[in-house]
Amino acid sequence: MAKYTHLIGYAAALLAAANAQSSAAASCSPTLSASYAAPSVAEGYIARLVANNLTKPRGIKFDSQGALLVVEQLSGITALTFVDAGQDCLSVGSRKTVINDTTLNHGIEFSADGATLYASSPEAVYAWDYSPQDQTNTSEPRILVANMTNSDHTTRTLLLPQHAPGLLVVTRGSTSNLDIEAADLSTGHSQVKAFNLTNQTDTYNFNADGLLLGWGLRNDVGLAEEPISGGIYTVENSVDEMEREGQDIHENNPGEELNFLGYLNGTESSNQGRNFGYPECYSAWNVSAIPDFNGTVGDQFAIGDLNSTINDTSCDAANRQAPRLTFQAHMAPLDILFNTAGTAAWVTFHGSWDRTDPAGYKVSVIEFANGDAVEPSNSTTAAVDIVSNADNSACPEGCFRPVGLAWDQQGRLFMSSDATGEIYVITRADGNETSSAGSNATGTIPTQSASGSGSGTTSSGSASASSSSLASSTESMSALALVFGLLAFIQALQKLYSGKDPIDLTLRNISITKHQHPVCHIMGQMNMADIKEPDLASQETSAVDTTTSTLDSLLAELRAEVAESARRREEQDRVLAEQDRDIADLQRNMSESGRQLANLRAGAASLEREVAWFARTEVGFWNSVAQGDQRVNVLMGSTGVRKELNQSSRQSSGSREDSDP
Secondary structure (H helix, E strand, C coil): CHHHHHHHHHHHHHHHHHHHHHHHHHHCCCCCCCCCCCCEECCCEEEEEEECCCCCEEEEEECCCCCEEEEECCCEEEEEEEEECCCCCEEEEEEEEEEECCCCCCCEEECCCCCEEEEECCCCEEEEEEECCCCEECCCCEEEEECCCCCCCCCCCEECCCCCCCEEEEEECCCCCCCHHHHCHHHCCCEEEEEECCCCCCCEECCCCCEEEEECCCCEEEEEECCCCCEEEEEECCCCCCEECCEECCCCCCCEEEEEEEECCCCCCCCCCEECCCCCEEECCCHHHCCCCCCCCCCEEECECCCCCCCHHHHCCCCCCCCCEEECCCCCEEEEEECCCCCEEEEEECCCCCCCCCCCCEEEEEEEECCEECCCCCCCCCEEEEEECCCHHHCCCCCCCEEEEEECCCCCEEEEECCCCEEEEEEECCCCCHHHCECCECCCCCCHHHHCCCCCEEECCCCCCCCHHHHHHHHHHHHHHHHHHHHHHHHHHHHHCCCCCCCEECCCCCCCCCCCCCHHHHHHHCCHHHEECCCHHHCCHHHHHHHHHHHHHHHHHHHHHHHHHHHHHHHHHHHHHHHHHHHHHHHHHHHHHHHHHHHHHHHHHHHHHHHHHHHHHHHHHHHHHHHHHHHHHHHHCCHHHHHHHHHHHHHHHCCCCCCCC
16 A cells, blocks of 8 residues: 555645645635625735625624634624635635624724733623633623713723733724713713723722823724834824814814824823813814815814804814824724734725715725834824725715725724624735735835725636736736646656656746736646657557556556455444444433332332331320420419319328328
């Protein structure tokens, strides 16, 4: 058997490689259909729909074993595992409910060791023990922070900063569009706080407890830690239906915001704990549309009718903290996620509902360096679009609406869309990690013009855009396996020839590039002159006969091995059958012993009942005797009876002394 084991193994590897190539191509063909037009993707990027039929998916987070946990609004938390053929070639392998709780609506986080799962409802933050091996919670929920219920803006985003272990950061929005109570710090409205989990002994009250990172933050949904400096950044949804000096300016004002809240690692910052303006002050986007305003993009201005109390002076840098960057009004940023190098921050813009021309509905990237955004605070081009809807006029009903972001272990970016119940993966067309984009990688963030060109690739099932980048990537991997399997197979044949007529195969000048060149391209580059076939005319007939005889001998040995294996299997089956019979006999004996033991126990119980009855009878008898003695004593204690008994005693005994009987 050992003589041909290598041959069988190489042949199997060759077949497996060919099958893998076919399977990869099949699994990467569009299988999920979107009900809307294909997204527009920036040059150099690919967006692929990989999961659907979810219930309003919001926050997403990968566990330590690679399962994607999804907060489904009005449902709970679901774990998705993927069949992964590389790059964006992904499909859902399993779907499992982890937490069944209809109050969970957005926030999700994992502890550093992956063994604790955190999630939030409008009222509280919860924690569960979690097993990433089988995607299950292994404990009842523990309430960490409570007293956060609002009538509006009910999401509570969670963050466990790596630069400040043991702290939990929680965001809480306003209770209405224009929440006057947010001006009172004691209400806890429109604030971001950090809570110490290390020495926690009781449930925290959000209003009264925690370290204040910032207030006057209308609805900071997106929350992230910059990985190099440890700075805490948020993205804010600003006010709707704004008026100033009697004019409606809500179409393009105020702007959405990127806010810097300082640090939790001990680094000092004047931003930490400051008032960021709401509900009195807001950031300018379209400066020319704001009456009586002399500032620039990103400067804060007062809402309503101006007077000596309410004016832009009260909103200046001395009184309020301005945002780090400002975005187009009403785009509704819902998540921010940094790459590990700190060179880029990705932001989801959920999309507007109160503009004549819908805005947002996209995923954008902001370039960072040295812990800070590269663009100045008055920039209008800092956010570069990567994936967007091709036609916002169909929104919000006819398009995807981005919410949550998450990195997997391969540096691929995943995005949830709550309106469509879907998950997308965003990858680089060149095969590099999406997370490598940023200031330290030239050209990985496209220009604004390129980002809006839609020249990237979409693989969304029903989309008409090409998925050639994906196909070449997966086929190249299978092609390599096929070529090397072919080489191994030929080497095995050489061994069978025992040195006679070796096949001289060399591959020269073949360029095999990662994520490129399908098998046809590789084989096309092979110079057939490099494959030196043996001169059959010069071979002796005896060599062919010898080879045939050798193969026949090997086949006979193989058949003998198969027959011997079948015989050993039959013997094993016979032994197993005997063991099964022995086990059955043992089970019958145990059953009979059990019945006998039950009879003995029943007899003992009957005997115990009889003994108890006898004991009760004996006690009753002696109680009766005692009661009789008592009655006699009572009777003897009566004077009249005593005299009669004494007289009767004297009559019967004559000289006997009077005495008590």
